[in-house]
Amino acid sequence: MNPFSINLSAEEKEDRLWEIEDNLSGEGGGASSGGSKNEHKGSKTSAEISKSIKENAERNRLQEAEVGLKKDLEHFPFEDFSKEELSEVIEKYSLWVLKSVADKYPYFTDLETEIEYFQSRSSGPGGQNVNKTSTAVTARHPLTGMYARSEDSRDVPVNKKESLSKLLNKLEGHIKNWSVYLKNVSPEEKQEKIVTFLKNMRDEKIN
Numbered sequence: 001m002n003p004f005s006i007n008l009s010a011e012e013k014e015d016r017l018w019e020i021e022d023n024l025s026g027e028g029g030g031a032s033s034g035g036s037k038n039e040h041k042g043s044k045t046s047a048e049i050s051k052s053i054k055e056n057a058e059r060n061r062l063q064e065a066e067v068g069l070k071k072d073l074e075h076f077p078f079e080d081f082s083k084e085e086l087s088e089v090i091e092k093y094s095l096w097v098l099k100s101v102a103d104k105y106p107y108f109t110d111l112e113t114e115i116e117y118f119q120s121r122s123s124g125p126g127g128q129n130v131n132k133t134s135t136a137v138t139a140r141h142p143l144t145g146m147y148a149r150s151e152d153s154r155d156v157p158v159n160k161k162e163s164l165s166k167l168l169n170k171l172e173g174h175i176k177n178w179s180v181y182l183k184n185v186s187p188e189e190k191q192e193k194i195v196t197f198l199k200n201m202r203d204e205k206i207n
Contacts, residue, residue: 061180062180062181062183064180065177065178065180065181066181068173068174068177069174069177069178069181069197070201072144072146072170072173072174072177073144073145073146073198073201074145075144075145075146075147076093076144076145076198076201077089077142077145078201078202078205079205086202089143090195090198090199091195092143093143093144093194093198094191094194094195094198095191096143097175097178097194098190098191098194100171100175100178101175101178101179101182101190104175104179105172105175106141106168106171106172106174106175114141114142114143115139115140115141115164115167116139116140116141116142117137117138117139117140117160117163118137118138118140119134119135119136119137119138119156120134120136120137120138121133121134121135121136122135122136122151122154123136123151133154135151135153135154135155135156135159136149136150136151136159137149137150137151137156137159137160137162137163138150138163139160139163139164139166139167140167141167141171144171144174146167146170146171146174147167148163148164148166148167148169148170149163149166150162150163150166178194181193181197182194
């Protein structure tokens, strides 16, 4: 139920806020806890409860963004470079993220050269002819390792266009995750935050 419903009295609204606050903090015990719904009153104002709810929601969004980033980057090319080369790649990636976050969209200077395409045999419906020719197309963004595949058409250009569209949607979601993750980070510290995130992922993979 909406705690701010116009049909609730001021006291009922406050009770709803306390109920939400207790549930978020794990203190809500229901009738079995033996506590009174008024036992907390006086220690916090409704504004403080609302602030606490907002902070919990922001923490949840941050955690979701972190999980999303790790999933996005599960194919990051950590193992394709030497230690020195990898530092340069991570540096390049961090700058790309900063530009993309500023633009609110994946940053490209030349889409045709910054995306790789691979053809393979389709595993979809369509009979034996589908598997005799390499019509499926995978679009890959080398900097992140993210990719998308399309095999719905027997026409390679159609699959190429569709795979690119899917990949761009994934990259856009990736940038949205970074926007959430970096929301409360100062501009001077954002790049280091990105680099540290990648280095921690690298260390987890090594260990």
